[in-house]
Amino acid sequence: MALLRLDIYAVRNIHKATIKPSPTINFLYGENGSGKSALLEAIFLLGRARSFRTSAIKSVININEKQLTVSGVAVQGNGNMLSLGLQMTDKECIIHINHNATQKRSELAYTLPLQIIHPKSYELLDASGQIRREFLDWGIFNSSDSFLLVWRRFKKALAYRNFLLKKNELNQLGVWSNELITYGSQVNNFREQYLSKLQPVFMSFCQKILGLDSIELNWLSGWGNSASYSQAIADDLSKDLRYGFTHSGPQRGDFQILLDGSLAKNYVSRGQLKLLVVSLLLAQVQLLINEGGNPPCMLIDDFAAELDRRHREKILKCLVDMNCQVFMTAIEMVDFGSLDSVENYKMFHVEHGNVTSV
Ligand SMILES: Nc1ncnc2c1ncn2[C@@H]1O[C@H](COP(=O)(O)OP(=O)(O)OP(=O)(O)O)[C@@H](O)[C@H]1O
Ligand SMILES: [Mg+2]
Numbered sequence: 001m002a003l004l005r006l007d008i009y010a011v012r013n014i015h016k017a018t019i020k021p022s023p024t025i026n027f028l029y030g031e032n033g034s035g036k037s038a039l040l041e042a043i044f045l046l047g048r049a050r051s052f053r054t055s056a057i058k059s060v061i062n063i064n065e066k067q068l069t070v071s072g073v074a075v076q077g078n079g080n081m082l083s084l085g086l087q088m089t090d091k092e093c094i095i096h097i098n099h100n101a102t103q104k105r106s107e108l109a110y111t112l113p114l115q116i117i118h119p120k121s122y123e124l125l126d127a128s129g130q131i132r133r134e135f136l137d138w139g140i141f142n143s144s145d146s147f148l149l150v151w152r153r154f155k156k157a158l159a160y161r162n163f164l165l166k167k168n169e170l171n172q173l174g175v176w177s178n179e180l181i182t183y184g185s186q187v188n189n190f191r192e193q194y195l196s197k198l199q200p201v202f203m204s205f206c207q208k209i210l211g212l213d214s215i216e217l218n219w220l221s222g223w224g225n226s227a228s229y230s231q232a233i234a235d236d237l238s239k240d241l242r243y244g245f246t247h248s249g250p251q252r253g254d255f256q257i258l259l260d261g262s263l264a265k266n267y268v269s270r271g272q273l274k275l276l277v278v279s280l281l282l283a284q285v286q287l288l289i290n291e292g293g294n295p296p297c298m299l300i301d302d303f304a305a306e307l308d309r310r311h312r313e314k315i316l317k318c319l320v321d322m323n324c325q326v327f328m329t330a331i332e333m334v335d336f337g338s339l340d341s342v343e344n345y346k347m348f349h350v351e352h353g354n355v356t357s358v
Helices: 036-048 105-111 119-125 129-143 147-167 173-210 229-243 270-290 309-322
Strands: 002-011 014-019 025-029 068-075 081-088 093-097 100-102 114-117 215-220 254-259 297-300 326-330 346-351 354-357
Touching (some): 002 036, 014 036, 014 354, 025 036, 036 068, 036 081, 036 105, 036 114, 036 297, 036 326, 093 105, 114 270, 119 129, 119 270, 129 147, 129 173, 129 254, 129 270, 147 173, 173 215, 173 229, 173 270, 270 309
Parallel strands (some): 025 326, 114 297
Antiparallel strands (some): 002 014, 002 068, 215 254
């Protein structure tokens, strides 16, 4: 999937901008506050109908306007062209795919898969497990049609079971526990299998970018040492009733990165932690490409921040080899490094919310 045209109205300080991006790498540079992140935010809105920076959409809409609009024309891997459009006010969101209105954000996400690397992405290895579960689920969602349904059934069963536990209503508990065990086990299997497919691709990026060989991904099911999810649900029953919620399950699933058998995040430097996160996010996109899925468009904000020139060059080389569409930002053009090996790229200058092709 590559965007060939993008029209933006009233996204932060961008009043109106039209760009015709390259299907390969697009570089965006400009001073602080010029609107680079706003442009990536507009693309992200078009693929996810939400911002990557805030949940308050009002702050994304230009201060003098009541609604924002982002539309685009994209070409899919099979050569089909399609148009996408999104209008948002602080109360309403209207999505169009090929001029057909839809309410489903998931449809948009399938149509324009996006991977983003921005300064907060580095929390992936630092913050709570929720962000890592979302990371895994994004990869599975884009590679398996059946996952979303299973995931929704699991969420529903968990919510019902927790409701019953809280109210101490026991007559329906068995039914919802069984439902939870069925779909929770499936969600766990999806995630565990996905992580094992991701592992060799991730190792290859760690080797290329960080020069590390002895790295592995370790899956942690959300039920400790219990033999199965049904066993954990049975063992936890009195605890679940006492506290009024379900202790074990995929809502607790997680993974760790081990370096020579120890937790990598306790050992590596801050810059290396970022490079591990970049390797994970690139691996996820590469896996999708390897499996013949709809190749995602990559958004990389503040490319140069905290990374030295040698590592930036390595990342750029990986991106060129991956052959997917990329939008990356930096303050100065030189921050992108040497572009000699990058074919068909486009360079854009962003200044006071205006975007010009250089
Ligand atoms: N709702 C809004 N309406 C108008 N302008 C806004 C709105 N929200 C933010 N801005 C302004 O938009 C400008 C662009 O912000 P943006 O975050 O895109 O800058 P940037 O080019 O990424 O800068 P940096 O290099 O510092 O990351 C900022 O000056 C910001 O104050
Ligand atoms: Mg920015």
